[in-house]
Amino acid sequence: MTEERTAADYEAKLEELAEAFEFLDDWEDRYEMLIELGDELQPMPGALKTDATKVKGCLSQVWVYGSREGETMRYVADSDAHIVRGLVALVMMMFDARSAEAVANVDAKAWLTRLGLDQHLSPGRSNGLHSMIQRVQAIAAG
Amino acid sequence: MAFSLASIRSDFPALHQEVHPGKKLVYLDSAATALKPQSVIDAVVSIYAQDCANVHRGVHALSQRATARVEAARDLVQHFIGAEAREEVVFTRGTTDAINLVAQTWGRANLKAGDEVLVAELDHHSNIVSWQLVCEATGATLKPIPMNDRGEVTVEAFEACLSDKTKVCAFPQVSNSLGTLLPIRQMIELAHSRGAITLVDGAQGIVHSRVNVQELGADFYTFSAHKLYGPTGIGVLYGKRALLEAMPPWQGGGDMIDRVRFEGSTYNDLPFKFEAGTPHIAGVVGLGAAIEYLNALDLDAALQHEADVHAYAIEALETVDGLTLLGKGARQASVLSFVLEGVHPTDAGSLLDARGIAIRTGHHCAQPVMDHFGITGTARASLAIYSGRDDIDALVDGLKRACRMLRR
Numbered sequence: 186m187t188e189e190r191t192a193a194d195y196e197a198k199l200e201e202l203a204e205a206f207e208f209l210d211d212w213e214d215r216y217e218m219l220i221e222l223g224d225e226l227q228p229m230p231g232a233l234k235t236d237a238t239k240v241k242g243c244l245s246q247v248w249v250y251g252s253r254e255g256e257t258m259r260y261v262a263d264s265d266a267h268i269v270r271g272l273v274a275l276v277m278m279m280f281d282a283r284s285a286e287a288v289a290n291v292d293a294k295a296w297l298t299r300l301g302l303d304q305h306l307s308p309g310r311s312n313g314l315h316s317m318i319q320r321v322q323a324i325a326a327g
Numbered sequence: 328m329a330f331s332l333a334s335i336r337s338d339f340p341a342l343h344q345e346v347h348p349g350k351k352l353v354y355l356d357s358a359a360t361a362l363k364p365q366s367v368i369d370a371v372v373s374i375y376a377q378d379c380a381n382v383h384r385g386v387h388a389l390s391q392r393a394t395a396r397v398e399a400a401r402d403l404v405q406h407f408i409g410a411e412a413r414e415e416v417v418f419t420r421g422t423t424d425a426i427n428l429v430a431q432t433w434g435r436a437n438l439k440a441g442d443e444v445l446v447a448e449l450d451h452h453s454n455i456v457s458w459q460l461v462c463e464a465t466g467a468t469l470k471p472i473p474m475n476d477r478g479e480v481t482v483e484a485f486e487a488c489l490s491d492k493t494k495v496c497a498f499p500q501v502s503n504s505l506g507t508l509l510p511i512r513q514m515i516e517l518a519h520s521r522g523a524i525t526l527v528d529g530a531q532g533i534v535h536s537r538v539n540v541q542e543l544g545a546d547f548y549t550f551s552a553h554k555l556y557g558p559t560g561i562g563v564l565y566g567k568r569a570l571l572e573a574m575p576p577w578q579g580g581g582d583m584i585d586r587v588r589f590e591g592s593t594y595n596d597l598p599f600k601f602e603a604g605t606p607h608i609a610g611v612v613g614l615g616a617a618i619e620y621l622n623a624l625d626l627d628a629a630l631q632h633e634a635d636v637h638a639y640a641i642e643a644l645e646t647v648d649g650l651t652l653l654g655k656g657a658r659q660a661s662v663l664s665f666v667l668e669g670v671h672p673t674d675a676g677s678l679l680d681a682r683g684i685a686i687r688t689g690h691h692c693a694q695p696v697m698d699h700f701g702i703t704g705t706a707r708a709s710l711a712i713y714s715g716r717d718d719i720d721a722l723v724d725g726l727k728r729a730c731r732m733l734r735r
Contacts, residue, residue: 210348211347211681212347212350212680212681213678213681213682213728213732215681216677216678216681216732217732220674220732220733244672244673244688244689244704245671245673245674246703265671266671266673266674267671267674267733268673268674268677268678269671269673269674
């Protein structure tokens with residue numbers, strides 16, 4: 186098990202990633218970084234990968250499970266494709282370990298624009314980033 | 328006329344662009360949609376820039392010019408597919424729309440409980456679901472014609488599905504997800520011998536071979552312009568005149584009527600009976616321009632070139648470790664569907680895109696095919712007359728690199 190991260194850890198990691206992305210002008214290199222990011226995901230127990238946690242609208246399979254620990258939303262998520270798993274890791278960095286209110290107010294578009302990934306956010310994109318974020322926010326909204 | 332790939336490629340402006348900084352487009356997704364030659368783009372633009380009018384009713388010059396161009400396109404289609412009469416060419420929104428038209432008119436008027444409709448296991452969802460809907464409405468039964476593990480539909484397998492209950496046999500000329508050619512001539516003959524009518528989905532077929540609907544004997548033949556180097560949103564339903572005449576109209580509206588009264592209306596003659604509303608004028612004219620473009624080429628030489636690149640691609644892909652081609656029929660169109668051991672197709676597709684290489688990944692609207700092979704999707708590279716060996720070399724390099732990155 187990787188160590189449980191705090192919101193501050195995630196923010197720092199996102200900042201680091203955005204800076205690294207600025208230096209990479211080749212998408213192959215960016216994808217390589219995303220793939221590595223996916224490797225650091227908290228493992229998602231197989232029992233949580235159910236039809237109920239499955240996110241529709243992705244070419245690959247994506248599962249998102251969320252629960253409330255006191256005031257804090259905790260998520261685990263996974264995908265069977267490496268690059269999408271990297272996107273899942275990004276979503277965790279933006280949303281995990283925040284209050285439900287913070288989850289509702291995350292400006293995902295701003296982060297993704299900084300990373301040059303904003304075009305992946307439009308509805309109908311096959312990677313399902315849009316659906317993933319909708320799911321994460323719906324869980325927090327209860 | 329000698330075939331020149333460079334000359335063909337110069338006709339397609341979309342080929343000449345960078346999709347990411349420094350990454351030139353390598354377009355291997357022509358089975359999804361083919362790129363358009365400049366002459367097609369010009370024809371579409373000229374409809375809006377000059378001959379911008381509604382068709383069939385106007386007495387003014389622009390309307391007459393637009394009408395003449397739409398009807399000239401119908402003649403071009405008629406001759407391109409070898410139809411007996413221009414009235415047998417109905418413009419639709421595409422293949423899907425054409426299949427739905429037949430299912431909702433011929434199907435609803437003729438199918439009843441106990442009847443059987445045959446579609447192919449390797450079919451596109453458009454053919455499966457269109458007939459499934461009309462079966463649910465009429466009580467008829469939908470039966471899949473099985474394929475073997477090479478992705479082939481054999482004449483024997485088809486014959487075994489036929490019975491006296493069979494009323495419609497609808498199947499593709501070429502599988503969009505596997506590239507295998509179906510023995511459509513024999514299938515049509517067999518279906519007719521049992522009194523069933525036939526619909527051939529030619530969306531992938533007409534692109535890779537010459538088609539003559541009269542020689543084939545198909546009752547209905549459908550295709551989409553956009554896979555044949557024409558615009559999106561326009562397609563063709565060919566139907567034998569007697570069948571089309573007996574079919575009730577589908578959509579109501581302008582252009583399809585003869586006389587409208589509240590007690591009941593009478594309908595226009597073929598083909599207008601099936602073309603309600605203002606047609607996709609620019610699309611029709613663009614389709615005509617695409618056919619003119621192909622007519623002006625040495626099409627046989629162009630198709631031979633495409634087949635040569637296809638053969639080269641099959642050999643080249645074999646050098647990629649852990650790659651398995653699906654669709655290994657005796658006769659294959661230039662659609663290369665494959666899986667990579669330990670690599671998700673969408674990862675491969677994204678990493679290829681990073682290099683400017685466009686392929687398709689997923690189930691290709693053919694989930695039963697994926698179920699047959701026990702997979703969720705494939706990567707699919709598909710060729711057109713403008714494809715070259717360089718495209719294949721780029722694909723193979725990209726795949727090898729993707730495998731190194733993803734198999735860790």
